[in-house]
Amino acid sequence: MTMRTRSKRTQPSPVSSAPTTESEMTETKPLLNGRRNGEIKTDGHPNGNDGKASKWAKPQLLSYAESRRLVPWATDNEFITSGYRPQLINLSSCLYSAIGYIHNETVNIHSHSIGAAFWALMLPLHLFPAHFPTLGVFPADLPSSTIAKACMACYFVCAVTCLGLSSWFHTVSCCTREVCNLAHCGDYVGIVVLIVGSILPGMYYGFHDQPLLQGLYMTGITAAGLTSAYIVLSPHHRNHRWDRTLTFIALGLSAVLPVGHVVVARGLTYAREMMGLSYIVAGGASYILGAVLYAARIPESLYPGKFDYFGSSHQIFHCFVLLGSWFQFAALRWMHVGRVMADM
Secondary structure, three states: OHHHHHHHHHOOOOOOOOOOOHHHHHHHHHHHHHHHHOOOOOOOOOOOOOOOOOOOOOOOOEOHHHHHHHOHHHOOOOOOOOOEOOOOOOHHHHHHHHHHOOOOOHHHHHHHHHHHHHHHHHHHHHHOHHHOOOOOOOOOOOOOOHHHHHHHHHHHHHHHHHHHHHHHHHHHOOOOHHHHHHHHHHHHHHHHHHHHHHHHHHHHHHOOOOHHHHHHHHHHHHHHHHHHHHHHHOHHHHOOHHHHHHHHHHHHHOOHHHHHHHHHHHOHHHHHHHHOHHHHHHHHHHHHHHHHHHHHOOOOOOOOOOOOOOOOHHHHHHHHHHHHHHHHHHHHHHHHHHHHHHHO
C-alpha cells in the first residue's frame, strides 16, 4: 500500500495548464463564453486577452461558417469560404480594416474608393479648363457653355456618389446590422444615381434642338430611376440578388428608347458622330456583363475558395463599373465636341 500511495503521489497531472484555482477559472470563463457567443472585445476585435488591446490590432478573420453564425448580415456568398472580418462595433475599427490588413472586402473597398477619388479630381478640371490646358475635360480651344459644364458636372457628381457609397458600404458592412443595412441601401441608391446620371446628359445632347422630346425623355428616365430605387429598397427585392440585378439592367436598358429614337430619326451615322454611340454601347455592355457575372457568382461558384481575396465576381463587377463609367464619360465628351463642331 505504501508503494501505491507513493506512486499516486508522484504521478504528474495530465493537464498541467488547466486553471486550478477559483480566480483562474473566474478569469477564463468570460473569455471562453465570449469566444463561443461571438462577442466582440477590445474595441471591436475578438482576440484580446485583457480587454485593453489596441483597437488597431488585426482581428482573427473568420471562415464562411463562422461568419454566417456571428455576422450573418454581412455574409451571403457561400463560395467565398474565408477572409471574413468579425463584427467590428465602431466605425474607427471598420475604417482601419480598410487599410490595416487584407480581407475579402479589401479589393471591393479600394476599387471604388480610388474610382470615386478619380472622378472627384476630374470635377475641377472640368469646371476650370483654362487652368488645366493639357488636362482639361474639354479641349482648350473649344468653347464650353454653362449647360455643357453642368451636364458633365452632373455625371461626375453621380459617379462619385455611386462609387463613394459603394466603398463605404463595403467598409462598414461588418459593423452592426443597422449600420450595414443603412449603408447597403445607400449602395443601391448610388447605382441608380449613376445609371440615371449617365443617361440624362445624353438626352440633352441628343435632343438639343427638340426641347419637348428632351424634356419628355428626361422626365421618363428620372421616373424610371425613382421606380427602380423603390423596387430595390423594398424589403422583398432587397434580399433577392437576381431581382436587384435585373432591375438595374432594365433601368440601364431604358436608354435604348431615346437612343433608338435618334438612330431612327437621324440615322446611324449621326448617332455615331454626334452622340458617341460606340462608347454608349460599350459602357452599357460593361455594366450588364459585370452585373451578370456578379449575380451568377462567376468564377467563385466554379472554384469555391479559390477567389476569396482576389478575383471574385463582386470584385470583377466593380472593375466593370469603373470601365463602364469611363466609356460613359468618353461618350459625353464626344457629344460635347461634336455639338460644338457642328455649331461652328
